[in-house]
Amino acid sequence: MADILSVENLTKTFKSGNRELTVLDNVSFDIEEGSTATIVGPSGSGKTTLLGLCAGLDVATSGTVSLNGIKLNALDEDDRAFTRNQYIGFVFQNFQLLPTLTALENVTVPLELRGEKGYREKAIDLLTRVGLGDRTDHYPSQLSGGEQQRVAIARAFITDPKILFADEPTGNLDEETAAQVEALLFDLNKQQGTTLVMVTHNLELASKTERILKIKGGKLVDDQKSVVA
Numbered sequence: 001m002a003d004i005l006s007v008e009n010l011t012k013t014f015k016s017g018n019r020e021l022t023v024l025d026n027v028s029f030d031i032e033e034g035s036t037a038t039i040v041g042p043s044g045s046g047k048t049t050l051l052g053l054c055a056g057l058d059v060a061t062s063g064t065v066s067l068n069g070i071k072l073n074a075l076d077e078d079d080r081a082f083t084r085n086q087y088i089g090f091v092f093q094n095f096q097l098l099p100t101l102t103a104l105e106n107v108t109v110p111l112e113l114r115g116e117k118g119y120r121e122k123a124i125d126l127l128t129r130v131g132l133g134d135r136t137d138h139y140p141s142q143l144s145g146g147e148q149q150r151v152a153i154a155r156a157f158i159t160d161p162k163i164l165f166a167d168e169p170t171g172n173l174d175e176e177t178a179a180q181v182e183a184l185l186f187d188l189n190k191q192q193g194t195t196l197v198m199v200t201h202n203l204e205l206a207s208k209t210e211r212i213l214k215i216k217g218g219k220l221v222d223d224q225k226s227v228v229a
């Protein structure tokens with residue numbers, strides 16, 4: 001399989017006052033299409049920053065991120081947003097659902113951003129697949145954390161992304177709910193071939209992925225490949 005994501009010499013520096021903080025330092029790796037990977041490392045090591053750069057939510061100070069052959073850094077903000085909507089799904093630790101929209105309306109948002117209509121059936125189908133067919137008209141405040149995360153996953157998958165980025169997708173969930181959400185993500189990877197790149201503190205989750213990238217002090221210090229059953 002070809003690489004869907006190529007990260008080359010990625011460096012990110014934040015300025016605060018007249019001080020500069022290098023959060024990512026010359027990070028390079030490739031991710032094969034259809035594979036699963038986790039990014040692990042201590043708090044503050046740059047994992048979330050790296051995921052955001054890979055997903056085009058922010059741009060690097062230097063280096064490149066190529067997604068499906070498209071260099072994200074070379075795009076202006078509108079084109080990056082367009083590319084995100086075409087190829088990428090993103091799941092946040094704290095779900096980030098819109099509180100004034102129902103579960104169904106939250107799931108259809110990415111397709112409305114495309115200017116397309118008539119995706120009610122696809123959204124209902126996805127909500128049913130994540131086990132929430134009877135919760136489509138509930139608002140986020142009426143759903144448990146695990147249910148909200150499943151809505152967020154349905155929203156991330158409604159565009160049939162080639163790659164899903166997830167930042168601590170199970171971090172705010174109890175053990176049992178985390179296991180359900182984890183199983184759902186791996187099922188979607190298997191059924192749809194969606195590449196999965198997740199940031200996690202959970203080493204058990206990491207051990208289930210084919211690739212473990214370890215970040216420490218902004219540097220890639222380990223890159224393990226394993227065969228996962």
Ligand code: ADP
Pocket residue numbers: 014015016021023041042043044045046047048049050
């Ligand atoms: P991790 O996900 O590994 O916990 P982060 O990527 O969130 O690490 O953060 C890495 C470092 O970058 C931290 O020291 C954090 O304070 C700093 N940082 C992250 N975002 C910003 C920002 N927008 N401005 C300044 N510093 C930031």
